[in-house]
Amino acid sequence: MARSFDVTRQPGFTMIAIACFVLLYLPIILLVAYSFNAGQSISQWEGFSLRWYVSAWDNEQIQDATIRSVIIALGASLIATSAAVLAALATTRTTPWRGQTVAFALINQPLMVPEIVTAVSLLIFFSMIKVWTGYTGLWYLVIAHAAFCIPFAYMPIRARLQGMDLNLEQAGADLYGTPIKVFRHITLPQLWPGILAGGMLAFVISLDDVVITEFVKSAGQDTLPTYMLGQLRRNITPEINAISTALLAISVLLVTAFFFMSRTRK
Amino acid sequence: MPDPISSTARTRAALLAPAMAILIFAAAGPLIIVVLYSFLTPGDYGGVVWDFSTDAWFGVLAERDFFTEQLSWADAHLTVFWRSIKLSLLTALLSFIFGFPTAYFIATRPRRSRDIWMLLVMIPFWTNLLIRTFAIMELIRNEGTINTVLIAMGLFTQPVQMLYTEFSLLLGMTYVYLPLMILPIYASMERFDFRLVEAGYDLYATRWQVLRRVILPIVKPGIVAGSILVFVPCLGAYVTPRVLGGGKQLMLGNLIELQFGQLRNWPLGAALSLTLLVIVMVALIFYVRTVGAEERGHG
Amino acid sequence: MTYRITPIAGIAALTLAAGAAHAEGELNIYNWGNYTSPEMIEKFEQEFDVDVTVTDYDSNDTALAKLKAGGHGFDIVVPSGNYVPIFIEEGVLMKSNPNEMENFGNVAQRWVDVEFDPGREYTVPWQWGTVGVSVNTSVYDGDINTAGLIFDPPEELQGKINVIPEMNDVMGSAIHYMGGEQCTTDREVLRQVRDKLVEAKPHWLSMAYGNIERLANEDIAATLNWNGASMRARLQNEDIAFGYPQTGYSIWMDNAAITADAQNVENAKLFLNFIMEPENAAMLSNFARYANGIEGSEEFMDDVMAEAPEINTPEELADAGYISKNCPPEAQKIYSQIWTELTK
Incomplete structure (x- = not known):
């Protein structure tokens, strides 16, 4: 070994990690490639063309669905992550308390119930509210998504909290006094990776949801997944690839920009 | 050692409240409907008829062959x-x-x-x-x-x-x-x-x-x-x-x-x-x- | 990182979306995905100054469940013929009497007095088609007008067969293949059907939708299929042919109707009348690639449609077709059992 002994090294781990990244990106590369296909197909290459970008640009239904998906995912992940941070603070590092099991069961409940079941019960329940109140807006979807996003946001945050050093907080409590200050200046900075992980998971989970959305949506509330589900039994065109690629490009650009901005500020 | 943040039951309840409210409203609560439905009779065209029945629970594990009328394990369900x-x-x-x-x-x-x-x-x-x-x-x-x-x-x-x-x-x-x-x-x-x-x-x-x-x-x-x-x-x-x-x-x-x-x-x-x-x-x-x-x- | 901006952006976006625009005239259509011609919608919007929204569903059952639950906001729905009596019985359709509308005279005679909506008091034709067998003729060159290709597959096709996961279509096809009638409750026939299906399943590659691509790519060589899908596959791969099983093939029709609790009834009526106009019906067909049941629409259709053997049933096979209907619950129960057994 040329270098000195590396304590972090584990045999084969880097190889597996690289294999993992390759596996993750292969389908994405294909997806991007076919968005430039000249032919009708999402699986037969017929030359380079931008026609699907043009047609996606002209397709109002696809655009509306895409924007709606992002709005719902942003709203739901924000709500779910905030609620999950609070819940994680309440349920970590405490002595056993009454109602603990119930709280855990509730938080994890969306994970345990298959989507279709929640979907049917929500259809019945929300429809009653819709008929009763006359309000049929997007909030039903946001709340429904927030609910099943909570456990996904909660898990990494809780895992992070469990691994954190209690002494710092204790010292902080001695110095600053108020719990809110301790939280802001000590807990939150340490917790941030967990929050970020939880938030990202929640966002992604919301973005992917098909079944619950399909059942809860009212008129004019198709998201990208439900729009695609509707196409599933007929035919899917590379329009979907084009819009996905565009979304991907936009989010990568945004994230990169923020990444560098936050870096230079530091 | 008491945790500085979630030390009292009251703070704990307050911290848990938002998550619990969302979950009860949009995930766990409506599930009561599912429990209820599992004890009802299927409607002819989907949905339910409000007649109490345990047939559904019975049908999870057992089935009656339509031809031989023989009762057996619900093989298809078990496979799945x-x-x-x-x-x-x-x-x-x-x-x-x-x-x-x-x-x-x-x-x-x-x-x-x-x-x-x-x-x-x-x-x-x-x-x-x-x-x-x-x-x-x-x-x-x-x-x-x-x-x-x-x-x-x-x-x-x-x-x-x-x-x-x-x-x-x-x-x-x-x-x-x-x-x-x-x-x-x-x-x-x-x-x-x-x-x-x-x-x-x-x-x-x-x-x-x-x-x-x-x-x-x-x-x-x-x-x-x-x-x-x-x-x-x-x-x-x-x-x-x-x-x-x-x-x-x-x-x-x-x-x-x-x-x-x-x-x-x-x-x-x-x-x-x-x-x-x-x-x-x-x-x-x-x-x-x-x-x-x-x-x-x-x- | 990204999460620092979300609060403001997210809330702003939500507020915007919640206070969505309220145009003077609105119409909310609830239809199968990828089934509504955007051009035709645009034409309707301009002609009547109405703002149209199309929302998708992917099965009659989902649509029914949602309409039954209420609070959905849809004005127009497009159920399949065999579901129309159910939709009517469940009270989710409005008796809008399209038969009294101006353009009703354009409806082809065979589609006026249909069993699922006698005299057309609720529905107007949207698109219709058949369920047959798509075959890659470069793989198999025998007679293709038989369901035996699926249920008793010849050697060349074994392991390259797909079946659409539609219980009604598959059961109907299989029952007719075994000499029965659709919706039969004859236990002996059904036993044979079950045995035949279970015996055939190992030769099937898949039971899935989306077979246009897979046929064209030659991932599958035969499939139980809809005629329009088969035509689309042929346009990509000329070896694909569509067979009409001589033992009987089902004919379906999707129909537009007004929902019982529609908010925009007048616009919905305008719309029903609008799609019975030959030129507009042709726009639907040109988009969805099925026939429409409106007399005189042929002259506005694309050439590929007018000449397609998939759309224009050959004379000698016309009699084998039967109009798909809703089976009574007794039959449905047995079919469910067979279907679970088959798909497990």
Whole structure:
């Protein structure tokens, strides 16, 4: 070994990690490639063309669905992550308390119930509210998504909290006094990776949801997944690839920009 | 030592309130409807008729053959239950095999670049699940990318049937749920102090011993969280089996969907769902027990 | 990182979306995905100054469940013929009497007095088609007008067969293949059907939708299929032919109707009348690639449609077709059992 002994090294781990990244990106590369296909197909290459970008640009239904998906995912992940941070603070590092099991069961409940079941019960329940109140807006979807996003946001945050050093907080409590200050200046900075992980998971989970959305949506509330589900039994065109690629490009650009901005500020 | 933040029952309740309110309103509460439905009679065209009946529960495990009128185990349901449990366990295992080293790899990068690596993990998942699933299908179908490459390399003369097999389901589900494994493991490992590992090596531990005795116990909460996050949604998976399983590899999610859809037996669908719920809970209790016991053993 | 901006952006976006625009005239259509011609919608919007929204569903059952639950906001829905009596019985359709509308005279005679809506008091034709067998003729060159290709597959096709996962279509096809009638409850016939299906299943590669691509790519060589899908596959791969099983093939029709609790009834009526106009019906067909049941629409259709053997049933096979109907619950129950057994 040329270098000195590396304590972090584990045999084969880097190889597996690289294999993992390759596996993750292969389908994405294909997806991007076919968005430039000249032919009708999402699986037969017929030359380079931008026609699907043009047609996606002209397709109002696809655009509306895409924007709606992002709005719902942003709203739901924000709500779910905030609620999950609070819940994680309440349920970590405490002595056993009454109602603990119930709280855990509730938080994890969306994970345990298959989507279709929640979907049917929500259809019945929300429809009653819709008929009763006359309000049929997007909030039903946001709340429904927030609910099943909570456990996904909660898990990494809780895992992070469990691994954190209690002494710092204790010292902080001695110095600053108020719990809110301790939280802001000590807990939150340490917790941030967990929050970020939880938030990202929640966002992604919301973005992917098909079944619950399909059942809860009212008129004019198709998201990208439900729009695609509707196409599933007929035919899917590379329009979907084009819009996905565009979304991907936009989010990568945004994230990169923020990444560098936050870096230079530091 | 009391925790400075969540020390009193009242603060705890206040902190829990938002999450509980959302969950009760939009997830757990409406489930009462499902419990209710499982004890009703199916309507002729879907929905339910308000007549009490335990037929649905009976139908989960038993069936009467329409021709011989013979009562027997509901073989179809049992097959699907078993397949779902088996594939979900395997998916959790595969996700761990791929996810743990990846999380470890990221956590051992210089602090500055870790965020970039995590982003790289997440980026593929900003693309919709259905379209990713279709991309996987394109990769593994008979005339698809992988087979074309394999044949061009002369490794095979005939395409390998990967699509519509249990392999394709495993691949697809592992792909879909991988970040659910990587993220929690990474979150619990990110602050890992490698001086502990150094200490281990100073005591002449092998790499394997360090991994098992030093690293694994510390990232265990992350692994537990990750496994649950992967295993449980797999059990109820719907989209992946539908697209990659080719409709011949039914999983529980599809079977339940079928009852609420084409087969028009909502009570049976409700009863099947609750059965799934019971399986999950048994698995969770078992898991928590073994993990808990082991932890006490080490302590 | 990204999460620092979300609060503001997210809330702003939500507020915007919640206070969505209220145009003077609105119409909310609830239809199968990828089935509504955007051009035709645009034409309707301009002609009547109405803002149209199209929302998708992927099965009659989902649509029914949602309409039954209420609070959905849809004005127009497009159920399949065999579901129309159910929709009517469940009270989710409005008796809008399209038969008294101005353009009703354009409806082809065979589609006026249909069993699922006698005299057309609720529905107007949207698109219709058949369920047959798509075959890649370069793989199999025998007679294709038989369901035996699926249920007793010849050697060449084994392992390359797909079946659409539609219980009604598959059961109907299989029952007729075994000499029964659709919706039969004859146990002996059904036993044979079950045995035949279970025996055939190992030769099937998949039971899935989305077979246009897979046929064209030659991932599958035969499939139980809809005629329009088969035509689309042929346009990509000329070896694909469509067979009409001589033992009987089902004919389906999707129909537009007004929902019982529609908010925009007048616009919905305008719309029903609008799609019975030959030129507009042709726009639908040109988009969805099925026939429409409106007399005189042929002259506005694309050439590929007018000449397609998939759309224009050959004379000698016309009699084998039967109009798909809703089976009574007794039959449905047995079919469910067979279907679960088959798909497990």
